[in-house]
Amino acid sequence: METSAIPTVDLSPFFADGDEVGKKKVEEIIGQACAKYGFFQIVNHGVPLGLMNRAMELSKTFFAYPEEEKRKSLPHSDSPRPAGYCDVPGSVEDLKVTEKFFTELAKVGQLVEGILNDCLGLPAGFLKEYNNDRSWDVMLVFRYYPATEADTIGAYEHQDVNNITFVFQDDVGGLEVQKDGEWIRVTPIEGALVVNVGDMIQVLSNNKFKSGVHRVVSPEGTSRHSFAFFYHLEGEKWVEPLSHFTKEIGDKPKYRGFPYKEYYALRLGQKTNPPETPEDRIVITRYAGIA
Numbered sequence: 001m002e003t004s005a006i007p008t009v010d011l012s013p014f015f016a017d018g019d020e021v022g023k024k025k026v027e028e029i030i031g032q033a034c035a036k037y038g039f040f041q042i043v044n045h046g047v048p049l050g051l052m053n054r055a056m057e058l059s060k061t062f063f064a065y066p067e068e069e070k071r072k073s074l075p076h077s078d079s080p081r082p083a084g085y086c087d088v089p090g091s092v093e094d095l096k097v098t099e100k101f102f103t104e105l106a107k108v109g110q111l112v113e114g115i116l117n118d119c120l121g122l123p124a125g126f127l128k129e130y131n132n133d134r135s136w137d138v139m140l141v142f143r144y145y146p147a148t149e150a151d152t153i154g155a156y157e158h159q160d161v162n163n164i165t166f167v168f169q170d171d172v173g174g175l176e177v178q179k180d181g182e183w184i185r186v187t188p189i190e191g192a193l194v195v196n197v198g199d200m201i202q203v204l205s206n207n208k209f210k211s212g213v214h215r216v217v218s219p220e221g222t223s224r225h226s227f228a229f230f231y232h233l234e235g236e237k238w239v240e241p242l243s244h245f246t247k248e249i250g251d252k253p254k255y256r257g258f259p260y261k262e263y264y265a266l267r268l269g270q271k272t273n274p275p276e277t278p279e280d281r282i283v284i285t286r287y288a289g290i291a
C-alpha cells in the first residue's frame with residue numbers, strides 16, 4: 001500500500017562538500033513531495049536546535065502573560081483585522097533570539113528555493129535571481145487554543161499565498177495536509193521544519209508543483225504553539241507561468257499574469273475566517289486561464 005506520510009528529508013548533503021549523489025537523492029524526494037502534496041519536512045537544515053527551542057520558549061512565555069499585559073502589545077485600532085500582537089516586550093537578548101531565528105529561516109528559504117529550482121529543472125540560480133528581494137518576508141508566531149465543543153479548527157483549510165512557507169511546530173501537533181479529499185497529519189519531529197509550497201510556486205511552475213492545502217485542527221486539552229516564516233516575493237513582481245513550463249514545452253499557461261501585490265492585497269482583505277460563503281474565498285484559481 002502506498003504510504004501517505006509526508007516525507008522528511010535530511011538536508012545535510014547541502015552542508016557537505018561534494019556530496020552530489022546525496023543532493024540528487026534529496027532533490028528526487030522533494031520533487032515528488034512537491035508534485036504530490038506541496039508539503040515535506042526537513043531536518044539538518046542549518047538552524048541550530050538551541051535557537052529554535054529558545055524562540056519557542058520566548059513565544060510560550062509571552063502568550064502565557066495575563067491578558068491585560070498582552071493587550072499593551074495590540075496594534076493601533078485602525079490596523080487591518082485580524083491583527084495579532086506586535087512590539088512584544090522582552091529584553092534585548094530576547095529580541096536578538098527572534099531576529100536571529102528570522103535571519104536563519106530566510107537562509108533556509110534561499111536554500112530550499114535553490115533545491116526547488118533544481119527539482120523543477122530550471123537553469124541554475126533562476127529562482128534566486130527572480131526572487132532577489134527579501135523585504136516582504138514575514139514571520140508569525142501563533143498560539144492555538146484547545147478545542148471546545150463549538151470550535152475544533154484552529155486555522156481553516158487554505159493554501160498559502162506566497163512562495164514557500166516554513167513552519168516550526170511544537171510537539172502537540174494539529175497541522176494537516178489535504179490529499180485526495182483526506183486529511184494527513186504532519187507529525188511533529190523535534191528540530192524539523194515543515195515546508196510547504198505556496199501559490200506563487202504553483203503558478204510559476206504552471207501546476208507542476210502544488211500549493212499544499214492545509215489546516216490546523218485545534219489541540220485537545222492543551223495549547224499548540226508554532227512559528228510560520230513566509231518566504232515571499234517582492235510586491236511589484238509580475239507573476240505568470242514561466243516559459244520553461246509553457247512555450248518551451250508546448251503547454252498552455254494555466255494562469256494569466258498579475259502583480260504579486262494585487263493577489264496579496266486581495267488575500268489580506270479577506271478578513272472572515274472561514275469566509276461566509278465559498279464564493280467569498282480568494283484563491284489562486286481566480287487567475288486561472290488566459291485573460
Ligand SMILES: O=C(O)CCC(=O)C(=O)O
Pocket residue numbers: 142155160167169175214216226227228
Ligand atoms: O501554525 C501552523 O502550523 C500553520 C499556520 C498556517 O498554515 C498559516 O499561517 O498559513
Ligand SMILES: [Fe+2]
Pocket residue numbers: 158159160165214
Ligand atoms: Fe498556511
